[in-house]
Amino acid sequence: MKTLQELSKADELVELCGYVPIALCIAGSLLSKGVYTEEELIKCLKQGPLDVLQSNRRPTVDTSVEKSIMTSFEALEDCEMQALILLCSFPGSFDTEAAKVLIAPCLPTTARGQQVLILTELIDRCLVEQPSTQRYEIHSLIHTAAKKIGRERYPQLLDQGKKLACDHFISRFADNAKKHWSKDKCKESVEAFNEDRHNFEFFLQVYVERRENQDAETVDACKTFSDDFPQNCMYLEKCVLPRFYTKILQRLLQTVNSASQPVYRVELLCLLGNETRKEGNEQKFKALMEEADQIHSKNQAEFETKALSEVYFLNRHARFLSEINYSNENESRIQEETKTALNVSKKQLGDHPETAKNSFTCRNKRTAPWKILRSQQKLNEALELYEKCLGTHIRTAKAHKHIADFYLSFRGTADRALDTCREHYGDAIKLFEDSGVGGRKESILTLKNLAICHAKKNNFHDAIKQLKKAEEVAERELEEDHKWKVLIKTKLALLHDKMGHPDQAKVVMLEGLLMSKRINLPMKGKRKIQKFINRYPGTFPEEDFPRFVSV
Numbered sequence: 001m002k003t004l005q006e007l008s009k010a011d012e013l014v015e016l017c018g019y020v021p022i023a024l025c026i027a028g029s030l031l032s033k034g035v036y037t038e039e040e041l042i043k044c045l046k047q048g049p050l051d052v053l054q055s056n057r058r059p060t061v062d063t064s065v066e067k068s069i070m071t072s073f074e075a076l077e078d079c080e081m082q083a084l085i086l087l088c089s090f091p092g093s094f095d096t097e098a099a100k101v102l103i104a105p106c107l108p109t110t111a112r113g114q115q116v117l118i119l120t121e122l123i124d125r126c127l128v129e130q131p132s133t134q135r136y137e138i139h140s141l142i143h144t145a146a147k148k149i150g151r152e153r154y155p156q157l158l159d160q161g162k163k164l165a166c167d168h169f170i171s172r173f174a175d176n177a178k179k180h181w182s183k184d185k186c187k188e189s190v191e192a193f194n195e196d197r198h199n200f201e202f203f204l205q206v207y208v209e210r211r212e213n214q215d216a217e218t219v220d221a222c223k224t225f226s227d228d229f230p231q232n233c234m235y236l237e238k239c240v241l242p243r244f245y246t247k248i249l250q251r252l253l254q255t256v257n258s259a260s261q262p263v264y265r266v267e268l269l270c271l272l273g274n275e276t277r278k279e280g281n282e283q284k285f286k287a288l289m290e291e292a293d294q295i296h297s298k299n300q301a302e303f304e305t306k307a308l309s310e311v312y313f314l315n316r317h318a319r320f321l322s323e324i325n326y327s328n329e330n331e332s333r334i335q336e337e338t339k340t341a342l343n344v345s346k347k348q349l350g351d352h353p354e355t356a357k358n359s360f361t362c363r364n365k366r367t368a369p370w371k372i373l374r375s376q377q378k379l380n381e382a383l384e385l386y387e388k389c390l391g392t393h394i395r396t397a398k399a400h401k402h403i404a405d406f407y408l409s410f411r412g413t414a415d416r417a418l419d420t421c422r423e424h425y426g427d428a429i430k431l432f433e434d435s436g437v438g439g440r441k442e443s444i445l446t447l448k449n450l451a452i453c454h455a456k457k458n459n460f461h462d463a464i465k466q467l468k469k470a471e472e473v474a475e476r477e478l479e480e481d482h483k484w485k486v487l488i489k490t491k492l493a494l495l496h497d498k499m500g501h502p503d504q505a506k507v508v509m510l511e512g513l514l515m516s517k518r519i520n521l522p523m524k525g526k527r528k529i530q531k532f533i534n535r536y537p538g539t540f541p542e543e544d545f546p547r548f549v550s551v
Contacts, residue, residue, distance in 0.1 A: 012042060046140070069145040072125065079106040082157060083118045084127055084138075085150040089161030092198040093137040101168045102161055162206060167221045169196070169203040174224035177235040181353065184391035190436035193239040201244065204236075208248060211255040230267050230312045237275075238394055238437060243479055246275045262299040263309050266292045270316040280483030280521045282324055289320040307348035314341035315357050353395055356385040379403050394442055397431035400424040401446045408453060418457050425450040441477040444470050444484050448491060460499050467492045486516045490529055497532060505532070506539050513545055 073081060086102040087094070096116070103115040119136070122128040127146075129137050138146070150158045173193075180189035193200055207225065210218040225232060237245050249272045256265045273288035296303060296313055303310040318337040321330045338358065345355035383399040390396055404424035407417045425446055432443045447470035454463035467488055474485050489512030497505035509532060516523060523529065523545075530547050533540035 066145060069141060070149075072127065073145070073149060075125070076127075080118055080121055081146075081149065082106040082154060083115075084122055084142075084146050085154060085157050086161035086164070087122075087128065087136075088138060088143050088146045088150070089158070089165045090138075090199060091202045093131065093135050094199065095136070095196070096134045098165065098168055098196075098199070099136060102164055105160065105164070163218060163221075165199075166203045166206045166210070166218065169199050170207055170222040170225050172196075173200055173204070173236075174227070174232060177228070177232045180235040180238075181231055181390070183389060184393075186390065186393040187434065187436035189235065190239060194436075197239075201240065204248060208251045208255075212251065226264065228308070229264060230271065230308070233267075233271050237271075238440075238442065241477060242275065242278075242441065242482075246272070249275065258295045262295050263302050263306055266295050266299075266303075266313055267309060269295075270313060273320070274316065277320075277324070278483065279479075280486070280519055282522070285320070286324060289317060289324075293317055307344055308352075308354060311341045311345050311349065311354045311358070314338070314344075315354065351385060351389050353386065353389055356382040356389070356395070356399070358382075376406065379406055392431060392434045394432065394435045394437055397428040397435060397442070397446075400428040400431065401449070404428070404446075404453070405449060408449060408456075415457065418453055421453045422450065425453060439473055441473065444473050444477070444488075447473070448484075448488055451491065451495075455495055455498070460495060463495055464492070464499075467495065481515050481518045483519065483521055486512050486519075486521055488512075489515065490526075494528055494532060506536055509533070510539060513540070517544075 073084075076084070083103045083106045086106065087099060089102060090098065096119075099119050100115040103118050106118065107114055119128065123130055123136070127138070127142055129139060131137060147158065176189045176192050179185045179192070207218065207222050233245075233249070236248070249268060253265070253268045253272060256268060258265045269288045269292035273285050273292065276285040276288060292313065296317075303313065314337045318334050318341070321334045321337075342355070342358045345352060345358055349355055379399075379402060383396070383403060386393065386396040386399045401424065404421040407421045407424075410417070428446045429438075429443060429450070432438050432440070432446070437443070447466050451463040451466035451470065454460070454466060471485075471488050471492070474482065474488060478484060489508050493505045493509035493512060495505075496502075496508060509529070513523075513529075513533070533545055534547065
C-alpha cells in the first residue's frame, strides 16, 4: 500500500474524503488492492463519492461512509434536515445572505429571523463548513447524502431550493449590473461577480433552462434580468468567458418570439451579432443584424416607448452599416441613424453611457479630411462623458483606446501623434487594471495596437513584448480559434520578419493563416500579409492561401 508520502495528490484525496477516518481507510484499501489508480480514484470521488466509499463494495454494510453520514442526520430536527437539503442547491460555496434565503422556508413565519441559528447548528454538527468569514460550503460526501434524503423524503424540496437560489442570484446579478453602470463602481461589481462566480454562472444557466421549459413563475420572479436587458448583458460579458456568454445569448434567443417580444429579440440579435463580429464571422453577423433591422422597422412604435433600446439598436446598426455593409447608398442611412440616436440620447437618456457610445459608432477609414477635426472633438467629448458618468470603468478605458486608434489609423503617423497614441493606450491599460479586468479579454486589442504603435516608432522589442502579452491573454480568455488570435499572430510574424528573423516569421504566420482558414476569416485586402506569403510560395502555396490583390 502506498503511504501518503508516495501519493502525488495526497492532499486532494484527503479533502475528497472529507477528512473522515473511515473514508480514508476505504480509499487506502482501494488503492492498495489496485482497484483504482490514484487519478481514477480522484475522478470517481468527484463523480460519485458515496458509491466509491463503501466497505467491501456493498451499500448495505454498516461500516460504509454513507451509513455513518446517515446516522449523523438522525440527530437533526426536521427543520434542520430540510435546511441542509435546501443548502445543497448551491453548486459550491455560498455566503450568509444566500443561506438565509434558502433556510427561511423551513421556519414558521414568526421565526424567520432565526436562519443563522439553524446555520450555526449545522456548522456545529460539522455538516456545513465555514472556510472563511461569512462563507460556507458543504462537503461533497454530505452534499450527496443529503440530496439522496431529499429525493426520498422531500421530493419537492430540491426543486424549491433550486428555484429560490436561482431567484436570489439573478436578483443579485441585476443589482451588481446596476452598480457596474454607476460611477467608480466597476471594480466592485466585477469583484462581487468573481466571489460568487460559480453560483452566478450556474443559476444563469438554470434561469435559461427554465425559460426554455416555459416556466412562467421563474421568468416572472427573475424579471430584473430582462429589465435594462442590454446593460445587464454587457455587464455579464465583462465577467465571463466569451464561449459561456455567447451560449447564454444563443439559448435566450431561442426563447424569444419576435411577434410577442420584438424589442427583447432585437436586443438579443444585436448582442449576439456583436460577439460574432468579434469572432470574425461576418456572414453570421450580417444575418443577425439584418433580422434585427427587419423586426425594428416593423415595430417602431414599441421602440419609441423604450429610449434605451432604441438608442442601443441604432448605435449597433449604424456601426454594422459602417464596418461590414458599407456602401455609398448606406452612407445617408448611417448619418440618419447616428443623428437619431444622438437626439434620443440627449433628450431622454441625458448623461448616459449610450450617449457617449454614439460618438464611436461610425468610426471608419472613409472619414473625409475635413471631418477629422470634428471626429476628434466628438471622441474627446465621449471620453469626458464616460469620465463623468462612469469614472474608473472599462468603458472609460475603451474611450482612451478609441482615441488612440483614431490617431493610429492615419497613414504615416507623425512621432507626436504616436506619442499621443501611446499615452492613451497606456491610460486604457491602467484603467482596465483599476476596473478589475486587467489581464482579461478587454485588454487584448489595446495591447495589440500598442505594439503597432511601438513598431511604427521602430521600438521593435517593446512591440514584441506587448504582442506576447496580448497573445498570453488571448490564449487564456478566448476560444481555441479566434479572429483576435489571427490578428496577433500575423502582426507578430510581420514584426519578426522586419527584425530579420524570417524562419520564426514563417512559423508564426503559418499558425495564424491556418487558424484564419479554420474560422473562414477573409484575408482580402491584407497587402502586407500577401507580400510576405508571396516570398515563400513553398510554405504558402496559392491553392491553400489564395491571393486576392496584386502586390
